[in-house]
Amino acid sequence: xxxxxxxxxxxxxxxxxxxxRPQVEAIAHTFEEEMFPEGQRVLRQGFSGSNLYVILDGEAxxxxxxxxxxxxxxxxxxxxxxxxxxxxxxADVVATMPLRCLVVPAAExxxxxxxxxxxxxxxxxxxxxxxxTTLQWL
Amino acid sequence: MALTFPPAEYPVVVVGSGPGGxxxxxxxxxxxxxxxxxxxxxxxxxxxxxxxxxxxxxxxxKPDAPFEPGTREYEWYDHNSLLADDPAHxxxxxxxxxxxxxxxxxxxxxxxxxxxxxxxxxxxxxxCRWESTRRAEDGGLVLHTSTGEYRCRAAxxxxxxxxxxxxxxxxxxxxxxxxxxLEPRAYEGKRVIVIxxxxxGFEIADGxxxxxxxxxxxxxxxxxxxxxxxxxxxxxxxxPLEDAGxxxxxxxLDAAIERVERTGEGGFRVHAHGTTRPGEIxxxxxxxxxxxxxxxxxxxxxxxxxxxxAQGRIPALTPFWEAVGAPGVYVAGNATQGAAGLxxxxxxxxxxxxxxxxxxxxxxxxxxxxxxxxxxxERSLLAPNEIAPFLARELAHGPDLWAQxxxxxxxxxxxxxxxxxxxxxxxxAHFVDASGPDALAxxxxxxxxxxxxxxxxxxxxxxxxxxxLDPEPAHAYDMPRYEAELVGLLxx
Numbered sequence: 001x002x003x004x005x006x007x008x009x010x011x012x013x014x015x016x017x018x019x020x021r022p023q024v025e026a027i028a029h030t031f032e033e034e035m036f037p038e039g040q041r042v043l044r045q046g047f048s049g050s051n052l053y054v055i056l057d058g059e060a061x062x063x064x065x066x067x068x069x070x071x072x073x074x075x076x077x078x079x080x081x082x083x084x085x086x087x088x089x090x091a092d093v094v095a096t097m098p099l100r101c102l103v104v105p106a107a108e109x110x111x112x113x114x115x116x117x118x119x120x121x122x123x124x125x126x127x128x129x130x131x132x133t134t135l136q137w138l
Numbered sequence: 139m140a141l142t143f144p145p146a147e148y149p150v151v152v153v154g155s156g157p158g159g160x161x162x163x164x165x166x167x168x169x170x171x172x173x174x175x176x177x178x179x180x181x182x183x184x185x186x187x188x189x190x191x192x193x194x195x196x197x198x199x200k201p202d203a204p205f206e207p208g209t210r211e212y213e214w215y216d217h218n219s220l221l222a223d224d225p226a227h228x229x230x231x232x233x234x235x236x237x238x239x240x241x242x243x244x245x246x247x248x249x250x251x252x253x254x255x256x257x258x259x260x261x262x263x264x265x266c267r268w269e270s271t272r273r274a275e276d277g278g279l280v281l282h283t284s285t286g287e288y289r290c291r292a293a294x295x296x297x298x299x300x301x302x303x304x305x306x307x308x309x310x311x312x313x314x315x316x317x318x319x320l321e322p323r324a325y326e327g328k329r330v331i332v333i334x335x336x337x338x339g340f341e342i343a344d345g346x347x348x349x350x351x352x353x354x355x356x357x358x359x360x361x362x363x364x365x366x367x368x369x370x371x372x373x374x375x376x377x378p379l380e381d382a383g384x385x386x387x388x389x390x391l392d393a394a395i396e397r398v399e400r401t402g403e404g405g406f407r408v409h410a411h412g413t414t415r416p417g418e419i420x421x422x423x424x425x426x427x428x429x430x431x432x433x434x435x436x437x438x439x440x441x442x443x444x445x446x447x448a449q450g451r452i453p454a455l456t457p458f459w460e461a462v463g464a465p466g467v468y469v470a471g472n473a474t475q476g477a478a479g480l481x482x483x484x485x486x487x488x489x490x491x492x493x494x495x496x497x498x499x500x501x502x503x504x505x506x507x508x509x510x511x512x513x514x515x516e517r518s519l520l521a522p523n524e525i526a527p528f529l530a531r532e533l534a535h536g537p538d539l540w541a542q543x544x545x546x547x548x549x550x551x552x553x554x555x556x557x558x559x560x561x562x563x564x565x566x567a568h569f570v571d572a573s574g575p576d577a578l579a580x581x582x583x584x585x586x587x588x589x590x591x592x593x594x595x596x597x598x599x600x601x602x603x604x605x606x607l608d609p610e611p612a613h614a615y616d617m618p619r620y621e622a623e624l625v626g627l628l629x630x
Contacts, residue, residue, distance in 0.1 A: 002513035005449070006449055007306075020395035020411075021394070021411075022393075022396075022411035022412075022413055022416075023357065023413065025358050025394040025413075026359060026392075026394060026413040028358075029357060029358040029359040029394075030358070030359045032447075032448070032478070032486070033448055033449075034454075034478050034481075035445060035446075035447050035454035035462055035579060036462075037454075037456055037462045037463075040456075040571070041570075041571050044480075044570065046483075046570075046603065046604070047480075047483070047570070047604055048604065048606065049480075049482035049483040049583075049585065050482075051484055073418065081612060098454075098462060100447070103478075103481060103484075104339065105483070105484020105485075106483060106484055106585065106586065107480070107483065107484055107586030107587075108484065133434045
């Protein structure tokens with residue numbers, strides 16, 4: 001048991017801030033931690049079967065058709081859109097330094113969000129914020 | 139007594155004489171790469187010299203199978219033997235089995251590994267304990283051992299995931315680890331708490347079924363068996379889970395343990411919080427066992443830059459199993475699980491088991507030979523009409539692809555004139571991420587509902603696209619319609 005990340009690290013992330021310690025511990029025991037070297041692709045544009053990644057440490061670039069669009073850091077997540085919609089990601093996500101992530105497999109994401117509505121609300125607010133930012137630029 | 143490998147400079151040093159170390163050494167030798175193998179043990183076998191506790195493995199070696207022992211196709215039906223080029227050195231574990239079970243006993247496994255080391259001529263400096271590591275001024279590595287100093291350009295650590303590890307629970311220090319489990323009769327008439335609900339926890343529960351008064355398994359994560367191939371508990375140990383499901387003497391609780399206390403009578407009291415169903419839980423037991431897992435004994439490898447995942451237990455690795463942050467430091471064996479691959483549909487590699495990591499070792503040996511010594515194995519050319527049948531046969535019967543689904547792929551590079559060159563087995567993550575010539579890669583994959591199907595990856599002008607093929611119930615991926623699909627992916 002305990003394949004996942006350090007419980008203290010997880011508990012400090014905004015996404016999991018509303019959870020009790022046993023809940024955070026259950027997440028740490030359920031999902032695996034993965035580390036990617038600098039330059040490694042984590043999410044691949046156009047490839048099916050991706051997962052949700054929550055950044056525990058490090059930084060990643062979001063790249064669409066070879067052009068970098070934004071950077072993601074600790075506590076941010078990616079892969080949720082393609083995972084929830086069941087479609088291939090529309091961007092590459094590439095580690096710009098050693099990147100440590102918690103991995104939530106696609107098949108478990110819906111069950112995970114229903115088990116922890118507080119995480120779903122946090123994620124929804126983040127999506128709305130991203131949408132608002134995008135609309136501002138249109 | 140003369141040493142097999144006296145302290146000196148070697149092109150490569152391999153540490154470990156379990157299946158990962160033996161397989162890596164064998165494959166390096168076949169490529170002509172001179173190396174030393176060091177082991178703290180006195181004989182081959184690694185973990186299987188002492189574990190699993192109840193003395194039988196998890197995965198099959200079928201002595202009677204659709205293909206003859208000694209053929210490459212048979213490897214898929216024999217998950218425990220090491221790989222060899224000479225048919226006489228293959229399938230050595232089933233040869234040791236008495237056929238009372240389809241999975242070998244620990245002793246049969248150890249005998250099979252010993253036979254491999256002897257017959258295939260894998261030489262090991264036994265009784266040589268690796269103690270520390272440092273980076274040499276020339277960029278190489280220096281391994282300090284109980285026998286002296288060994289220098290090398292590249293080192294392969296095949297250390298297993300064998301150091302008992304306990305999670306950070308107050309009071310757990312008083313709980314014996316899985317590796318310290320007593321003879322079953324010591325638990326007669328006792329109520330036993332097992333902390334952990336993965337294979338080692340269920341192995342203990344299964345072994346104690348005829349003995350303990352009651353076994354309670356506790357950990358935060360529920361056991362999910364809806365897709366057996368993806369379950370964290372193998373079918374061998376399902377009996378206690380069935381008992382728990384029927385409401386029998388075994389309980390499997392989903393709870394995060396807050397603390398463990400000793401009771402006056404030498405027993406334990408466990409305070410926990412339910413996870414699947416919230417609520418306080420207090421349990422009393424006469425004995426407890428921490429089946430909380432193991433870690434790789436990395437010693438001071440952090441000093442040369444090796445980083446870890448899973449709370450420091452497993453080295454973080456690149457797709458070719460080189461340690462992230464420590465060039466020239468490679469990992470073989472069970473710890474190759476530190477490279478998860480593409481994890482398509484959430485499904486990870488089979489690297490924690492012999493049947494997966496034996497193929498990693500062969501690819502690793504080729505990568506070390508090419509990167510550090512410029513040695514590239516001779517690869518065969520395929521005529522235009524041979525390409526699709528070759529790939530279809532690999533999809534149907536290539537044991538590398540079946541064992542390491544979505545991690546390893548068979549690659550052919552396309553030549554001018556319509557032919558192709560077999561580029562061997564490569565990590566899929568490397569194929570899809572590295573630039574290279576026009577090529578085609580095929581592998582077998584599994585999705586989250588347990589379907590098994592072939593996937594082809596086409597690299598054209600530096601860009602890779604995927605083509606997911608339909609599953610076929612009998613897995614006959616050498617049928618004409620799959621060949622036709624592959625032909626359609628080749629340049630016309």
